[in-house]
Amino acid sequence: MPLIPEEPQIHEKAQGPRATPASGRTAPTPRPVPGPRPAAPPRPGRPGPVRPAPPAQRATRDTAATPGPSGPAAPEATSAAPQIQLIPATPDGALDAAEEAVDLLLDSGRTPGDVLVITTGELHPWAAHELSFGDAAYWAQHDAGDDVFYTDATVADRAASRAVVVVALNGGPEAAAVTALTAAHSRAGALLIVCGDPQRINSVLGAGV
Numbered sequence: 001m002p003l004i005p006e007e008p009q010i011h012e013k014a015q016g017p018r019a020t021p022a023s024g025r026t027a028p029t030p031r032p033v034p035g036p037r038p039a040a041p042p043r044p045g046r047p048g049p050v051r052p053a054p055p056a057q058r059a060t061r062d063t064a065a066t067p068g069p070s071g072p073a074a075p076e077a078t079s080a081a082p083q084i085q086l087i088p089a090t091p092d093g094a095l096d097a098a099e100e101a102v103d104l105l106l107d108s109g110r111t112p113g114d115v116l117v118i119t120t121g122e123l124h125p126w127a128a129h130e131l132s133f134g135d136a137a138y139w140a141q142h143d144a145g146d147d148v149f150y151t152d153a154t155v156a157d158r159a160a161s162r163a164v165v166v167v168a169l170n171g172g173p174e175a176a177a178v179t180a181l182t183a184a185h186s187r188a189g190a191l192l193i194v195c196g197d198p199q200r201i202n203s204v205l206g207a208g209v
Contacts, residue, residue, distance in 0.1 A: 002147040006133050012090045013083060015137050017143070021054075029188070033135050043175075045133075047077045054207070060108070062118055064129035075159070075209025078191065079183075082165075082188035082191055083190065083191050083192070083195070084192045084193075084205065085099070085191065085193045085194070085200055086193075087101060087193065087195045088197070088198050089168075089169075089170065089196055089197075090197070091121065091170050091171045091197075093184070094113070094168040094169050094195045095119065095124065095168045095170045095195075097168070097195035098117055098119075098167075098193075098195045101166050102115055102117065102148055102166060102192050107151055110163070110164060111170035111181050112146065112147045112148045113145045113147060113148075113164075114163040114164050115148045115163075115166065116149050116151070116159055116164070116165045116166070116184075117149075117150045117165075117166045117167075117168065118151055118152070118153055118156045118165065118184055119150070119151075119153065119167075119168045119171075119172075119180075120168065120169050120170060120171060120172035120177050120179075120180045121168050121170040121172040121176070122170060124150035127150040127151060128152050135199045142158075142160070145160075153172065153179045153180035153183070155181075156179065156180055156184070156187075157183055160187070160188060160191055161186075161188070162187065162188070162189065163188075163191070164188065164189075164191045164193065165184040165191075165192050166189040166194075167180050167181060167184045167192070167193070167198070169195065169196025169197065169200065169201070170196075177196075177200065177204055181194065181204050
């Protein structure tokens with residue numbers, strides 16, 4: 001498989017300046033245009049609501065602002081290999097880079113149900129919070145398919161295909177990166193975005209993922 005470019009190419013028409021750059025980034029990355037940000041749980045050390053907005057509320061607000069294909073099974077999802085884009089980031093900055101990529105996707109017209117995010121290290125705060133209510137409730141939100149779904153490399157094989165899959169290489173063993181990228185590549189219908197070390201990503205993808 002050809003190696004991927006080392007510069008992000010996420011929908012040029014939606015790029016724009018952002019007030020503050022993500023921490024730990026190793027190279028400039030595209031920023032979403034200013035606008036409302038979907039509700040998200042607070043990160044450790046940051047003030048915010050105790051529980052993130054329910055998926056249905058977030059989906060309603062985003063789809064009303066940016067019309068696009070509805071549901072996770074977008075018409076463009078085909079058997080063809082997805083386009084692969086790379087956002088260089090350190091392990092500490094990979095999750096922030098992934099969230100900025102999600103914001104840009106939503107701002108450019110994607111519906112929340114189009115997007116799946118996979119982490120390789122620490123769980124995304126939303127996933128950790130929702131799993132505290134039980135495995136069944138967590139996966140029920142995945143099955144509803146009306147919001148961005150965050151999962152971990154260890155259980156990514158349970159996730160259904162979506163038009164766009166974003167991988168955050170935010171730590172974890174090498175095996176987790178291989179598992180996450182393999183699962184992401186097979187589940188991305190149109191676009192696979194990987195946030196992490198370019199050399200590491202090229203090594204895994206070049207090995208035939």
